[in-house]
Amino acid sequence: MDEDPKRMEEGLNSALNGDGNKDDLKKRATIKTSNGGSIFEHDKDTMAKPVAEGESVQQIAEQEQPPVKQKTKRVATLDAFRGLTIVLMILVDDAGEAYPRIDHSPWNGCTLADFVMPFFLFIVGVAIALALKRISKIKHSVKKIILRTLKLLFWGIILQGGYSHAPDDLEYGVNMKFIRWCGILQRIALVYCVVALIETFTTKLRPTTLASGHLSIFAAYKWQWFGGFVAFLIYMITTFSLYVPDWSFVDHFNGDEPKRYTVICGMRGHLGPACNAVGHVDRQVWGVNHLYSQPVWRRLKACTFSSPGSGPFRDDAPSWCLAPFEPEGLLSSISAILSGTIGIHYGHVLIHFKGHSERLKQWVSMGFVLLIIAIILHFTDALPINKQLYSFSYVCFTAGAAGIVFSGFYILIDVWGLRTPFLFLEWIGMNAMLVFVMAAEGIFAAFVNGWYYEDPRSSLVHWIKKHVFVNVWHSERVGTILYVIFAEITFWSVVAGVLHKLGIYWKL
Structure with a gap:
């Protein structure tokens, strides 16, 4: 688990090249964060500064090297x-x-x-x-x-x-x-x-x-x-x-x-x-x-x-x-x-x-x-x-x-x-639009x-709710809340977790 206190910043500081000069070519990074299923993407890039007089060939070569793509971290909270x-x-x-x-x-x-x-x-x-x-x-x-x-x-x-x-x-x-x-x-x-x-x-x-x-x-x-x-x-x-x-x-x-x-x-x-x-x-x-x-x-x-x-x-x-x-x-x-x-x-x-x-x-x-x-x-x-x-x-x-x-x-x-303990919420949050x-x-x-089968009320969803939850607890109210917790929230937590492991997300 990443315990770096700056984990949530998702690349807040601009990436600099080797010598740390803020005027040098900045590396390109992509930020992705979810908004109810809407994934906001943004490219951070700036124009390279013209070569100054007296710069060495090595410095020029370093500036012309292709930027390294940094893997950004999601905001877990x-x-x-x-x-x-x-x-x-x-x-x-x-x-x-x-x-x-x-x-x-x-x-x-x-x-x-x-x-x-x-x-x-x-x-x-x-x-x-x-x-x-x-x-x-x-x-x-x-x-x-x-x-x-x-x-x-x-x-x-x-x-x-x-x-x-x-x-x-x-x-x-x-x-x-x-x-x-x-x-x-x-x-x-x-x-x-x-x-x-x-x-x-x-x-x-x-x-x-x-x-x-x-x-x-x-x-x-x-x-x-x-x-x-x-x-x-x-x-x-x-x-x-x-x-x-x-x-x-x-x-x-x-x-x-x-x-x-x-x-x-x-x-x-x-x-x-x-x-x-x-x-x-x-x-x-x-x-x-x-x-x-x-x-x-x-x-x-x-x-x-x-x-x-x-x-x-x-x-x-x-x-x-x-x-x-x-x-x-x-x-x-x-x-x-x-x-x-x-x-x-x-x-x-x-x-x-x-x-x-x-x-x-x-x-x-x-x-x-x-x-x-x-x-x-x-x-x-x-x-x-x-x-x-x-x-x-x-x-x-x-x-x-x-x-x-x-x-x-x-x-x-x-x-x-x-x-x-909150991973299931993270998984759902990363695929919010899908859920x-x-x-x-x-x-x-x-x-x-x-x-x-024969009647629209004779489907798998109705059968599970009636026979697995309501009839077992002999209560419509208790059966309903347990059905929602286990057959819906828990089920979609597992689905979202599997999709996260596979790298599958619904993005708008």
């Missing part, structure tokens, strides 16, 4: 943190129905499931800082960023736009009248694109060394924080100043015949489910038929007696309980840029501070400050923690938690050297379900 996020997603998606307390909060509040999206965006930020710390050609980097953004958008629409009905419905295809344009990968694409472009275009403004003082890292990357502040202003001003009129929708999914409902609003600054600016923007931009048709607010007490679980609607449930709502919408995704901005700050700390203690002081202190801000805003009812609206308090709370967890992983893996698609989105389970 980042891989483990990414793997943890994928594991959390599988757990809450597939066991959330049996354990509603870990599923998404119906509105205000924060559950285990509500940490998944901001953890992903935090990872995006850290990975961008590492991948783009050296940029040779801005145009080339911009092209790669745009291409990667388009790939994420494409896969997001395929997986969550309605085309895929995995894992239970053995059909595919989407009615374009109801296609969902937003989703998890689409939000990651937007945040990645904005944060990476800011990082790219400010490359010439980056300092090589930091000034003294605890806040010098913030001043050094003021343009990144300025971008986050602009996103914050856009979100806050729109949320509290945009007028939300009455709106209507047609319920196509509950009942035999479609039925139109009208929601009475006519207000500004409302943070409840029915009349908030986040939903209004999405209805105007995408259209009400293109939003998520099963929002989590259906589990509110106002909508069902089964709250916080799913259940039949109350007879006196307000009409908006039946309405669609986009949890990964446009305005809330603008707010989510802040999560990526905070993540890239943690990456900058990793680059500039060499010692464990200096890094941890920066990371932990910021994490606790963010948590305190969020708790104050939430419990004073100034800005409740709300994942569906992606409120500022939610950004602070989840980013603070991400920073604390990331710091904890860093202590365990890099400071104490306890890497082996996300096959496990979290249920594509592999859908493939297995496609081979059944």
Whole structure:
């Protein structure tokens, strides 16, 4: 196991040739790090300095020698943190129905499931800082960023736009009248694109060394924080100043015949489910038929007696309980840029501070400050923690938690050297896109379900869940959680480990 305290830097210092002169031809290195399956690659190269008068033939020959390709090391803590996020997603998606307390909060509040999206965006930020710390050609980097953004958008629409009905419905295809344009990968694409472009275009403004003082890292990357502040202003001003009129929708999914409902609003600054600016923007931009048709607010007490679980609607449930709502919408995704901005700050700390203690002081202190801000805003009812609206308090709370967890992983893996217990998370993190698609989105389970005997419910997946887990424990809840842990998380850990040994990765 590599216990070098600088293992995580992945070639932060430029490679120099034999005499160590910083003006000599620098060696070419490639940095690869994963972002939810997206692999960021960057070539560090510079132009060779012209031969100076009086240089010896030997010196010229040494400069003209082909560069030696250095094998870079992956960021183990980042891989483990990414793997943890994928594991959390599988757990809450597939066991959330049996354990509603870990599923998404119906509105205000924060559950285990509500940490998944901001953890992903935090990872995006850290990975961008590492991948783009050296940029040779801005145009080339911009092209790669745009291409990667388009790939994420494409896969997001395929997986969550309605085309895929995995894992239970053995059909595919989407009615374009109801296609969902937003989703998890689409939000990651937007945040990645904005944060990476800011990082790219400010490359010439980056300092090589930091000034003294605890806040010098913030001043050094003021343009990144300025971008986050602009996103914050856009979100806050729109949320509290945009007028939300009455709106209507047609319920196509509950009942035999479609039925139109009208929601009475006519207000500004409302943070409840029915009349908030986040939903209004999405209805105007995408259209009400293109939003998520099963929002989590259906589990509110106002909508069902089964709250916080799913259940039949109350007879006196307000009409908006039946309405669609986009949890990964446009305005809330603008707010989510802040999560990526905070993540890239943690990456900058990793680059500039060499010692464990200096890094941890920066990371932990910021994490606790963010948590305190969020708790104050939430419990004073100034800005409740709300994942569906992606409120500022939610950004602070989840980013603070991400920073604390990331710091904890860093202590365990890099400071104490306890890497082996977290190898399964590293393996998943290195093939995050594969596990996300096959496990979290249920594509592999859908493939297995496609081979059944007489009835679609008589497939291998259903048989294992019923006979190996549920019937053995005589409990649907216990059987479900054990199935998720062993038949999904453990299974894909082994698969990811085998693929890692074979050097096979799904890269975007």
